[in-house]
Amino acid sequence: MDPVGSFRWRDVMQLSDVFRGITRVTLGNGSSSLFWKDVWFDDCDTPLMEIYHGAFSFYINEDEPVAKIITATDPSLIFHLPLSTQAREEVRGIQQGTMHVLLDEGCTDAWECNLGGAFSSKLYYDNCLRDTAADDAFRWLWKAKSPIKFKMFGWLSFLDRLNTRNMLRRTHFVMEGNTYTCMLCQNPPKETVEHLFFTCPFSQQCWDKVGMLWPSTGNRLALLHAGREHWR
Numbered sequence: 001m002d003p004v005g006s007f008r009w010r011d012v013m014q015l016s017d018v019f020r021g022i023t024r025v026t027l028g029n030g031s032s033s034l035f036w037k038d039v040w041f042d043d044c045d046t047p048l049m050e051i052y053h054g055a056f057s058f059y060i061n062e063d064e065p066v067a068k069i070i071t072a073t074d075p076s077l078i079f080h081l082p083l084s085t086q087a088r089e090e091v092r093g094i095q096q097g098t099m100h101v102l103l104d105e106g107c108t109d110a111w112e113c114n115l116g117g118a119f120s121s122k123l124y125y126d127n128c129l130r131d132t133a134a135d136d137a138f139r140w141l142w143k144a145k146s147p148i149k150f151k152m153f154g155w156l157s158f159l160d161r162l163n164t165r166n167m168l169r170r171t172h173f174v175m176e177g178n179t180y181t182c183m184l185c186q187n188p189p190k191e192t193v194e195h196l197f198f199t200c201p202f203s204q205q206c207w208d209k210v211g212m213l214w215p216s217t218g219n220r221l222a223l224l225h226a227g228r229e230h231w232r
């Protein structure tokens, strides 16, 4: 088993970084806010790691809480020493800037959304996806006159999130006989979305019944574009 775990968990873990990017912390005891990654410092609207690159690159643990850093007395426990000239100057700036920070032992850190309104999942996703242009295939899918359960199935297949055998192997699911190839083929290739729905001889026979022939190469989205171009 891969000690890092499946890539799905890595995706989930990355969401916590996105979450930190849309919140501001009002310090209480400083124990749950991260010194480098949270937005907590004065009027800054970016985390310190983005302002003080030099100092940040010498840090031993980038996930230390605010309280631990601003009460630390031994720099060798925090930094890989010696520091570069730039890092030393930045650390001095940070020390001066944080001298006035007062922690309140009796109060927990408070978080609020900084997206311009009360937190909602729509606000969150709009922010996360603001620079993302979805493939046209997704628009065709959601506009199609089709029951929602088929659209959901299509959506998962477009994203390559269906539990094909190839996907199960990627998520470290152990199949009986350790077999992850297509069950429908004589000389079985990997069971990917592309194989299962487009190039497998069985699926080609099914497509034949409705008079459709897909290109033999390309990923699922490229195949959909080619198919749409051909059949309108």
Ligand SMILES: [Zn+2]
Pocket: 182, 183, 184, 185, 195, 196, 199, 200, 201, 202
């Ligand atoms: Zn097959």
